[in-house]
Amino acid sequence: xxxxxxxxxxxxxxxxxxxxxxxxxxxxxxxxxxxxxxxxxxxxxxxxxxxxxxxxxxxxxxxxxxxxxxxxxxxxxxxxxxxxxxxxxxxxxxxxxxxxxxxxxxxxxxxxxxxxxxxxxxxxxxxxxxxxxxxxxxxxxxxxxxxxxxxxxxxxxxxxxxxxxxxxxxxxxxxxxxxxxxxxxxxxxxxxxxxxxxxxxxxxxxxxxxxxxxxxxxxxxxxxxxxxxxxxxxxxxxxxxxxxxxxxxxxxxxxxxxxxxxxxxxxxxxxxxxxxxxxxxxxxxxxxxxxxxxxxxxxxxxxxxxxxxxxxxx
Amino acid sequence: xxxxxxxxxxxxxxxxxxxxxxxxxxxxxxxxxxxxxxxxxxxxxxxxxxxxxxxxxxxxxxxxxxxxxxxxxxxxxxxxxxxxxxxxxxxxxxxxxxxxxxxxxxxxxxxxxxxxxxxxxxxxxxxxxxxxxxxxxxxxxxxxxxxxxxxxxxxxxxxxxxxxxxxxxxxxxxxxxxxxxxxxxxxxxxxxxxxxxxxxxxxxxxxxxxxxxxxxxxxxxxxxxxxxxxxxxxxxxxxxxxxxxxxxxxxxxxxxxxxxxxxxxxxxxxxxxxxxxxxxxxxxxxxxxxxx
Numbered sequence: 362x363x364x365x366x367x368x369x370x371x372x373x374x375x376x377x378x379x380x381x382x383x384x385x386x387x388x389x390x391x392x393x394x395x396x397x398x399x400x401x402x403x404x405x406x407x408x409x410x411x412x413x414x415x416x417x418x419x420x421x422x423x424x425x426x427x428x429x430x431x432x433x434x435x436x437x438x439x440x441x442x443x444x445x446x447x448x449x450x451x452x453x454x455x456x457x458x459x460x461x462x463x464x465x466x467x468x469x470x471x472x473x474x475x476x477x478x479x480x481x482x483x484x485x486x487x488x489x490x491x492x493x494x495x496x497x498x499x500x501x502x503x504x505x506x507x508x509x510x511x512x513x514x515x516x517x518x519x520x521x522x523x524x525x526x527x528x529x530x531x532x533x534x535x536x537x538x539x540x541x542x543x544x545x546x547x548x549x550x551x552x553x554x555x556x557x558x559x560x561x562x563x564x565x566x567x568x569x570x571x572x573x574x575x576x577x578x579x580x581x582x583x584x585x586x587x588x589x590x591x592x593x594x595x596x597x598x599x600x601x602x603x604x605x606x607x608x609x610x611x612x613x614x615x616x617x618x619x620x621x622x623x624x625x626x627x628x629x630x631x632x633x634x635x636x637x638x639x640x641x642x643x644x645x646x647x648x649x650x651x652x653x654x655x656x657x658x659x660x661x662x663x664x665x666x667x668x669x670x671x672x673x674x675x
Numbered sequence: 676x677x678x679x680x681x682x683x684x685x686x687x688x689x690x691x692x693x694x695x696x697x698x699x700x701x702x703x704x705x706x707x708x709x710x711x712x713x714x715x716x717x718x719x720x721x722x723x724x725x726x727x728x729x730x731x732x733x734x735x736x737x738x739x740x741x742x743x744x745x746x747x748x749x750x751x752x753x754x755x756x757x758x759x760x761x762x763x764x765x766x767x768x769x770x771x772x773x774x775x776x777x778x779x780x781x782x783x784x785x786x787x788x789x790x791x792x793x794x795x796x797x798x799x800x801x802x803x804x805x806x807x808x809x810x811x812x813x814x815x816x817x818x819x820x821x822x823x824x825x826x827x828x829x830x831x832x833x834x835x836x837x838x839x840x841x842x843x844x845x846x847x848x849x850x851x852x853x854x855x856x857x858x859x860x861x862x863x864x865x866x867x868x869x870x871x872x873x874x875x876x877x878x879x880x881x882x883x884x885x886x887x888x889x890x891x892x893x894x895x896x897x898x899x900x901x902x903x904x905x906x907x908x909x910x911x912x913x914x915x916x917x918x919x920x921x922x923x924x925x926x927x928x929x930x931x932x933x934x935x936x937x938x939x940x941x942x943x944x945x946x947x948x949x950x951x952x953x954x955x956x957x958x959x960x961x962x963x964x965x966x967x
Binding site for chain 2: 384386387388390391392394395397398399401402404405406408409410412413416469472473475476477479480484486487488489490491492493495496497498499500501503504505507508510511512513514516517518520521546549550551554555557558578603607609610613614629632633636637642645646649650652653656657660
């Protein structure tokens with residue numbers, strides 16, 4: 362309507378009249394095309410999101426909506442209390458799990474991506490490293506669980522080397538590092554692909570110039586590759602950290618209950634157990650909300666960094 | 676293209692090969708263990724190779740796991756999710772890329788924002804919504820009174836994944852670069868928007884559709900948490916990953932693990948074949964998602 366009115370004032374009556382009609386028709390078509398998407402997001406995104414917030418502030422067990430009570434911040438007080446198990450060890454475990462696996466996966470993937478870039482048959486190598494990303498978490502979790510057993514592959518190799526067997530998943534002090542390694546192992550492939558795209562974007566002439574100046578491979582890596590890879594590296598670091606904070610499928614498969622004694626329990630898994638084992642919707646939703654806020658802060662930080670870099674380069 | 680700086684890269688080869696061994700070894704162990712007979716698995720000292728490659732565990736997996744039922748459920752869910760995501764993403768992507776209408780910028784920004792909501796946050800409310808879905812599983816029009824609601828049907832495994840914000844984003848970014856002249860010409864010839872989408876835009880989006888289809892297919896095939904939750908009260912809804920995982924928690928692990936491994940080999944094969952056939956497209960999708 363306003364488009365037609367302003368066009369009328371400009372004095373181009375016949376052309377804009379049909380153009381206005383076309384725009385109107387285009388708008389109707391657009392909303393028809395978007396209808397399934399918008400309906401979906403209302404039912405499966407906006408509605409559950411509001412529900413999640415309401416639940417976090419209410420006291421409710423069972424399934425009858427009539428018995429739901431407003432509880433204020435009681436759930437959060439319970440969840441964040443230092444006497445409970447959520448902050449320590451569960452939230453601490455979550456951070457250690459996410460941070461440890463990101464550190465391992467990033468270090469590994471930078472090394473591997475840089476090395477693959479210097480070899481023949483590059484695609485073959487990358488596909489090989491990508492295999493764990495394609496396999497289901499049930500396959501990955503069970504295979505590693507099997508390899509970690511006293512009679513498994515890893516202890517078999519250790520025994521051959523004269524080292525005593527390690528209770529990777531049964532010993533409380535080894536269990537969290539053990540599942541962290543598996544998560545890192547499974548995420549290297551995706552990171553290698555993204556870092557490779559970053560590596561390919563570095564102009565070859567930088568390396569040629571450095572070679573003329575007599576720089577070695579190691580020097581080139583530190584002074585050319587690493588600084589120019591920073592955007593891709595930062596993206597990998599942050600997205601994988603966010604992924605690590607919310608991942609718990611591997612832990613269900615490998616340890617069943619987050620044991621031994623909460624040693625591998627993480628926030629999203631505790632939420633899952635509280636909700637679906639004990640029906641404590643309120644407490645579980647408050648846990649979800651705490652984790653969500655942590656992730657949101659990191660996401661906004663990432664957006665802020667990306668935007669600042671955009672201003673720098675433009 | 677290839678960088679051969681400083682002679683033959685011995686060190687690079689060493690690193691890549693060592694890493695590749697670490698990547699492949701677990702899968703090799705999985706395949707080998709799937710052939711191990713009674714008394715061969717879980718024995719110290721560890722042996723990688725089985726004494727013989729007989730298919731007993733695979734036969735066992737078919738009978739104990741009802742593998743056909745799990746396979747059928749996995750196929751129905753995966754294909755439905757993939758087709759739905761492809762259709763809804765290309766429809767919405769086209770509207771956001773090429774049609775002019777009020778609210779376009781707001782809706783596009785909203786779809787970008789949907790990607791920031793982590794799935795675990797919506798797990799509890801979505802489950803409760805499924806249970807109280809109106810007129811399903813014996814529920815009345817207000818969603819009360821029934822026993823399980825929509826969570827008693829395979830639809831509950833499909834519906835929450837039927838639209839993908841990432842898919843819409845991917846499609847929209849690709850369609851923006853389609854030439855406007857082509858669409859204008861079709862409009863002058865009297866085509867309506869539906870025809871333009873169906874006959875002109877859709878054929879052009881084949882490469883990005885393969886990428887998105889593949890990512891969605893593999894994600895749906897491997898989906899675990901939601902299916903575990905929904906099928907916990909109704910085993911008829913189990914898919915391959917969930918059914919196989921539940922088998923090994925019941926029985927004697929030293930006897931069942933090789934059977935579980937056989938089931939895992941069989942359930943990994945289809946997705947592996949699809950991935951290897953189309954890996955070029957999959958790789959591009961991962962890179963696209965990384966470079967926004």
